[in-house]
Amino acid sequence: EAGVVQSPRYKIIEKKQPVVFWCNPISGHNTLYWYLQNLGQGPELLIRYENEEAVDDSQLPKDRFSAERLKGVDSTLKIQPAELGDSAVYLCASSWGGGGTDTQYFGPGTRLTVL
Amino acid sequence: AQRVTQPEKLLSVFKGAPVELKCNYSYSGSPELFWYVQYSRQRLQLLLRHISRESIKGFTADLNKGETSFHLKKPFAQEEDSAMYYCALKGSGNTPLVFGKGTRLSVIA
Numbered sequence: 001e002a003g004v005v006q007s008p009r010y011k012i013i014e015k016k017q018p019v020v021f022w023c024n025p026i027s028g029h030n031t032l033y034w035y036l037q038n039l040g041q042g043p044e045l046l047i048r049y050e051n052e053e054a055v056d057d058s059q060l061p062k063d064r065f066s067a068e069r070l071k072g073v074d075s076t077l078k079i080q081p082a083e084l085g086d087s088a089v090y091l092c093a094s095s096w097g098g099g100g101t102d103t104q105y106f107g108p109g110t111r112l113t114v115l
Numbered sequence: 116a117q118r119v120t121q122p123e124k125l126l127s128v129f130k131g132a133p134v135e136l137k138c139n140y141s142y143s144g145s146p147e148l149f150w151y152v153q154y155s156r157q158r159l160q161l162l163l164r165h166i167s168r169e170s171i172k173g174f175t176a177d178l179n180k181g182e183t184s185f186h187l188k189k190p191f192a193q194e195e196d197s198a199m200y201y202c203a204l205k206g207s208g209n210t211p212l213v214f215g216k217g218t219r220l221s222v223i224a
Contacts, residue, residue, distance in 0.1 A: 040124075040216065041216050042214030042217050045211040048211065055209065056211060103161050103164075109158070
């Protein structure tokens with residue numbers, strides 16, 4: 001079992017450019033999460049999906065961030081345009097059930113640097 | 116609002132010494148509390164959750180509702196315990212898992 005897979009692992013872009021992150025959750029996990037982790041901070045939830053439905057996107061900055069989970073499996077998170085303050089680690093996690101109480105399994109993260 | 120406070124950014128202890136990583140929370144209802152750990156070059160993973168009341172890798176944590184704390188303890192630290200530890204809280208209903216800022220534990224040989 002490969003666990004949660006994320007790509008790319010590292011990304012360096014210039015400000016105002018777009019960037020897309022990809023996540024493949026553990027097979028059979030219905031719930032998928034995207035977290036933002038700034039340096040020296042804990043992860044903060046951006047969006048949670050249960051199957052294809054985004055059930056909590058209240059913390060997602062919708063002016064520049066968007067996410068998709070087509071077919072209820074893989075997911076993408078897009079930033080357009082990126083700003084300097086978006087430099088952070090973007091984590092994807094999945095769990096069997098929803099509600100946040102089931103054990104969440106995290107991916108290795110994508111470290112984004114915006115120049 | 117839910118809030119998790121880990122007052123120590125860094126905790127250094129000698130091998131064999133007791134360890135206590137502090138976690139305090141703010142939540143008006145009945146929370147679920149978790150400890151997550153991230154070892155060097157590894158991904159974030161669940162260490163333990165209070166409802167399980169189990170000991171993992173010698174670590175235990177007791178939920179103290181009176182003091183709103185969920186401190187992580189181990190009687191004898193080992194070098195392999197060196198890692199980043201995050202306390203997390205889940206409130207009732209459709210609320211997200213909220214993490215503290217983390218404490219880096221360094222066990223010195």
